[in-house]
Amino acid sequence: MTIKSFLKLVEIQTKIASVFPFTIGILFVLLRYQELNIVNTLLFFVAMLLFDLATTAINNFMDYLKASTDTYRKTRNIIGQENISTKTVFVTIITLLVTASSIGVVLSFRTDFFVLLIGVICFAIGIFYTFGPIPLSRMPLGEVFSGMTMGFGIIFLAVYVNAYDQGIVHLGLDGPTLIFEANLLLLLEIFLIALPSVLTIANLMLANNICDLEEDIYNHRYTLPYYIGKGVAVKLFNALYVISFIAIIASVIAEIVPSIVLLSLLAGYPVFKQVRLFNRKQEKAETFVVSVKNLVLVNGAVSLSFLLALIIN
Secondary structure (H helix, E strand, C coil): CCHHHHHHHCCHHHCHHHHHHHHHHHHHHHHHHCCCCHHHHHHHHHHHHHHHHHHHHHHHHHHHHHCCCHHHHHHCCHHHHHCCCHHHHHHHHHHHHHHHHHHHHHHHHHCCHHHHHHHHHHHHHHHHCCCCCCCHHHCCCHHHHHHHHHHHHHHHHHHHHHHCCCCCEEEEEECCEEEEEECHHHHHHHHHHHHHHHHHHHHHHHHHHHHCHHHHHHCCCCCHHHHHCHHHHHHHHHHHHHHHHHHHHHHHHCCCCCHHHHHHHHHHHHHHHHHHHHHHCCCHHHHCHHHHHHHHHHHHHHHHHHHHHHHHC
16 A cells, blocks of 8 residues: 555544644643643554544445445545555554554553543444444444544543643552542533534534435435434534534633633634535535534634643743
8 A cells, every 4th residue: 555545545634633632632731730741642642643543444444345336435435546455454454553552551551541441432432433233423423422532532631641640530459449530620621621622523523424414324324414304413513613612611711721712712703604604505525624624713723722821821
């Protein structure tokens, strides 16, 4: 497989969806805990990126195997377009997963076994998202799992590998006794900070499923828009952006972050300008990009406001 084919297989251009939560997590841990472990951060970033590449490759691989027609395989799936052998794809996926898992184990020994537990859960969701007899992506759960895994999971782990000794969560052994402790308020802080990422990533999947509704039904993928209807799905798409901005306001009111973070609300104007375009037409080639642009706008604005807060403070 050539490098170009590999980058297409893993859809390298989509990895911004995981880089933004990572960035927000790192900026938040600096802002909230004044902690940054360079080695742990780098290990987590590499493991996160490799696993993200693997899940995308699995998604393309399973879509290729389960495609209803050869025409779809050859013209719509990257494996068919690039004429990559299925054996090569399989070996690539295993290599990515084994490498990411190994780094995760090392990271858990450097921090806390809770990292290993969260890693296993995220791995299971990522793998079974498109793998297995009933993949999560073919159910009305894709938005929830993608949003929580990439939005909350990445931000939480980016914070935790740097501040694992700050009383957020602890999972360990005291002799033969398994000990688990969690500070619910600190977890709620992280969740509130992560909510814009969770919802904008969920909207990425929702927009994709809205645009692909007819084709998904043909290929036996019964996603959320199939069950709630396209009209309600579009309204949900709009509402998730509203909730994202409400979460930013709530985090300031709760004094989790400084008031300067409210500057990120300025992204609201271009975001809802894009939303109006999607409301008028839901077509993959023309308006799916709205969800991508809005993900960049919202998460970029939050990242910049966190960075500005760090500089000022």
